[in-house]
Amino acid sequence: MTMRYLSIPKRPFCAALLLSLLLLPSQAACAEGGEGAPPQAALCASCHGADGVPINKQTPVIWGQNEGYLFLQLRDFKGGSRKNDLMGPVAATLERDDMLALAAYFSKLKWPNLQQPDPSADVIAKALSAAGSVGCPACHLAHFQGDGTTARLAGQWQEYLIGTMMAFRDGARGNNPGMSDLMKATAPDDLEALSRYLAGLQIDAYINQDR
Numbered sequence: 001m002t003m004r005y006l007s008i009p010k011r012p013f014c015a016a017l018l019l020s021l022l023l024l025p026s027q028a029a030c031a032e033g034g035e036g037a038p039p040q041a042a043l044c045a046s047c048h049g050a051d052g053v054p055i056n057k058q059t060p061v062i063w064g065q066n067e068g069y070l071f072l073q074l075r076d077f078k079g080g081s082r083k084n085d086l087m088g089p090v091a092a093t094l095e096r097d098d099m100l101a102l103a104a105y106f107s108k109l110k111w112p113n114l115q116q117p118d119p120s121a122d123v124i125a126k127a128l129s130a131a132g133s134v135g136c137p138a139c140h141l142a143h144f145q146g147d148g149t150t151a152r153l154a155g156q157w158q159e160y161l162i163g164t165m166m167a168f169r170d171g172a173r174g175n176n177p178g179m180s181d182l183m184k185a186t187a188p189d190d191l192e193a194l195s196r197y198l199a200g201l202q203i204d205a206y207i208n209q210d211r
């Protein structure tokens with residue numbers, strides 16, 4: 001209990017909830033600083049969103065993303081095989097145990113609905129054809145939910161998806177040579193269609209009921 005009192009001034013937005021936790025220990029739920037949240041979670045929320053919706057479309061959703069994938073990205077930002085001016089300095093401050101705790105924490109939160117538009121039938125047909133010939137679902141699974149160290153793609157920002165696929169393609173994102181090879185083998189207009197299709201996919205009725 002002493003620790004909880006000490007942590008209140010750092011996370012004033014949780015103070016009321018923390019007080020209620022003292023009375024109702026089982027009702028833990030505060031987006032960025034709740035029971036069980038790693039100490040860095042409030043910093044993450046300043047860009048990735050206090051409610052899971054990131055502050056802009058270049059910042060990916062991390063709520064509900066797969067645990068192994070989240071951990072590997074933090075490791076790769078720190079190690080430098082994935083470069084980003086915003087994430088690099090954040091990851092540099094994290095130790096392996098922090099990364100494991102953050103990955104476990106964010107993976108258990110519910111993926112937000114970003115309310116992105118449904119693509120046209122033409123875009124869907126083009127995307128499904130490209131996905132079929134490259135075989136994306138073999139790794140990213142049938143609903144593009146991914147698993148383990150493979151990313152969930154369904155419902156991610158369209159702008160982020162096309163940006164990161166082009167970064168794999170031109171080598172700016174160098175942390176997975178296999179994905180780079182696949183992206184090089186796929187035409188940019190197919191990647192554009194895939195990004196629109198994936199952004200519009202609402203899959204939580206199938207896979208996220210327990211989150």
Ligand code: HEC
Pocket residue numbers: 040041043044045046047048058059060061062065069070071073074083084086087090102151164
């Ligand atoms: C200053 C803004 C900012 C802060 C703070 C921040 N992030 Fe990020 N994060 C980003 C941006 C922007 C990207 C996309 C980088 C890219 O395009 O390669 C990103 C990417 C990521 C990714 C990769 C996701 C994916 O789909 O590949 C993970 C994981 C991540 N951040 C976790 C965290 C965690 C955990 C924290 C807190 C310790 C955090 N971030 C704090 C801006 C931020």
Ligand code: HEC
Pocket residue numbers: 060069072073130131134135136137138139140149150151152153156161164165175176178179182186194
């Ligand atoms: C052989 C398995 C495999 C196949 C096939 C595959 N991927 Fe991936 N993909 C991965 C893995 C593993 C990652 C995580 C890479 C990392 O750790 O950075 C990934 C990452 C991604 C990311 C980055 C997600 C993020 O949040 O930054 C996108 C986008 C993506 N894949 C799209 C696709 C698309 C579209 C296809 C089909 C055209 C495809 N992938 C085919 C294994 C695969």
